[in-house]
Amino acid sequence: MNLLTLTINGVSHTKAVAPSMTLLDYLRDEVGLTGTKNGCDSGECGCCSVMVDGKPMLSCIMLAMEAEGREITTIEGIAKGNDLHPVQEAMVEKGAIQCGYCTPAMVINGVHLLDNNPEPSDEQVKECISATVCRCTGYNSIEKAMHSAAEKMRQTRHD
């Protein structure tokens, strides 16, 4: 067991963990941040995506130790209190959420895309949401939500 300190959503956590522990297990089991999901445990479904230093990473195939000293943002760190991020808001409004199991990862990837690319093409939006398996929606409504969030974020920037 090693003592490992990770900064998650701006808060520092120190836990005694085995070197083999994944970042996903650290988040879910040690810190109790269960918003990040485990759909396959092998980096295939994307449901475990979190932001590490501003970049989406698959936390189920990343060791917790690898995240030491880096900024981790999980789905719990996206909204500001009750104020949803435009991506979250659009997902709710556009009916882009059914079972919701892929939703946190879709949001993480969407926020990353729109923070870095205010005017993504259809292709870029598709690429972004292809990072995560969604079995409910057929992706159409998620695409719509991303475009709508992008639009809203552009307006806010101009205001």
Next chain:
Amino acid sequence: MTEAPDKGYKIIGKPVPLIGSRAKVMGQALYTDDIRLHNPLTIKILRSPHASANILSLDTSDALALNGVKGVLTGADFKNTFGVLTISKDEPAIARDVVRYEGEPVAAVAAETAEIALRALELIKVTYELTEGVFDSKTALKPTDRPLHPELGKGNNLHKNVVQEFGDMDQGFKDADVVVKKRFRFASINHAFTEPHATQVEIDNQGNITVYSATQVPHYLHMAMAEVLEIPEHNIRIVKPHLGGGFGGKSDPFPHEMIAAKFALDLGRNVKVKFSREEVFFSHHGRHQTDLTMKLGFSKDKGITALGLDTLIDGGAYGSFGIVTTYYNGVLLQGPYKVPNFRFHVDRLYTNKPMCGAMRGHGGVNPRFASEVLLDMACAEVGMDPAETRLNMIHKENTLTTNEYRVTSVGLRNGLTEAMKRTKWKEKHGKLPFGKGIGVACGFFISGSALPIHWNKLPASTVRITIDYDGGVTLFSGAADIGQGSDTMLAQMAAEVLGQPMENIKVISADTRTTPVDLGSYSSRVTFMAGNASRNAAIRMRRILVEAACELLEMQPPKYEKPEAPDDFFRQGGRKPDFEKGFLGPNPDYSDGFIIEDGLIRSEKHNASVTYLEAVEKALEFEGILQTSGTYKAPKLGGSFKGAGAGLSPSYSFTAFIVEVTVDPDTGFIKVDKATCAHDCGMPLNPLSVNGQIEGCIHMGLGQALMEEMVYENGATQNPSFLEYKIPSAFEQPEVDIVPCYSDDSEGPFGAKEAGEGILAPIIPAIANAVYDAVGIRLTQLPMRPDRVLSALAKENKKGAKS
């Protein structure tokens, strides 16, 4: 985009974001594995590496001796087998003496940590004697001394055989202008929901357990668990937390649920178990691998004259929903068109593979592919337009099908007409350049099974509504919201009837201790059945409130009509729907001369009002508690022949797809460019939800059409991961156009019917028919992989012929 007709409703027919979506988008919604019980043990399951073997010995002593291991279970610990169908309880919680599929549980360990549990699994010594397995349906039909289930005394591996015949098949084929016949083959496919199966069990110290489980059927799990554990049902509470997708794959009671509950009771500890993705594929319960030969007779004047099919479905090791699947492979062909002469023969076989069961479109998907492709062939042969032909054959309203299904509402004709117009069907079909094609297909599905699995006289669904002193409405329902939004639908019913905003309706659902029985989320039953129950409970509550308002206003309360089945309501064999006592009648009118809105209850006639809260307070004065229940039970339906109950539903949905594709003749790759859908779900209660269901069905149908297949080698699953089991991504999903399509179902809640399953089936043959239009090949095997396209193209030697 789905739109609902304007009928003056405030909440029904409006796009309502699903309850819980805000919690989901913030990562706060708790799924089964997210629950944190006090100090739980972790369960791991040892699974058989062999598809067919006898267990000669099983030594768990080393595992038990490992520090941190609290218990080990084997097949000897479970006396009773189980199954979702009462007539097919053949599955043990843990294999006993015999293993019948690769991945079947042979032992389970509960330990202080997952690591210890996994180490303990390695210490369990199992001696297997390999036996000859049976891996395909044809072999399974042959006589054998060693069937998978000798208890059936059949001498072969036939699980279920169904033959039904209606009319005169010979005459039907004689009346045809053209007879087409083909053999079709379908791979087994998996639900591939994103949340793996998970269960947690919490104990108290008085012999009670609370089972949190990712299940579509809390009620059936409740019953099965009591039987397997041999404890009274009242000691068990099943709770379904948020659920990460089901599609039929979580609609059976499962071994791990029994194992978890037994560990909790035996060890006096909270426990948890969660599957790896590999375990999800091993457990499977997906769509049956199918080998089907169908023959269709078609007359230019009369439409379909006869339809016959012989089908083998590969059930895998256990029964699951298989008996129902066997029937559905035939009976669901009784729509959307009249089939006057009809015969089907379906055999479900046991094989040494993971079991198959219910999956979205249950049993109806594969035969629908065959019949819609054959119909397209028949149209091509006689030179008729396949879309127009279908349009003319769709059932009329209030029709009795050949096998005595009562079809009430049908809204598809307008929908298909509009889809033809929007896609410019007439200008495109048969006229596009080589490689581009357009195809059409239609479908038909039940809105809930009219008959319950457990034969009793209880309602199929009951909803309880309470109003607290503060005016807050709480709705209790056993229906399982599996992501499809049933909680939202139930709340919409109550909000509309009670004149409340959605925020004032709190839903508590799928908890067998606090919510009344609902049979579960399967067979597309929840909107129709639980929806009606919710509407009825709300109507009863409305009456209490209006009576209280009348008392306050010193007015006579409204006179309500007594429920009665109208004489002109569709009858058969002298019967008319026999609604039970206390039922409000089909789709009761709740107009009472009052308007409830903006916190007021106002008499329209006297232009006098009281506040909603005053009425609540007055009503509480009478009752102390404000509580009503509403129920749904299907009317008596169906013929009197054997098997007449299969596929009986109080109403049926209808779907049409027009699909446009590009086929690359060099690579064999099929790209679906656009899918135009008309789905008659009666009244679209929540257009946002209906859209989502349509787009989701397109995704899943596309997967089965083009890429999804479970691959087995001597019973061993070859692709138990998302890397190897391919499902469509956002890049494969086509542009979707949803055309307006509705009907007003006389018995559906606010006229609604199902929107979750029936949509899936017809997109697959629509793709195949578009491929024919594009490159002139008839694909008869799913998935329509590029290699199959290429070999079909080579065989037909049609490449370039059309250009």
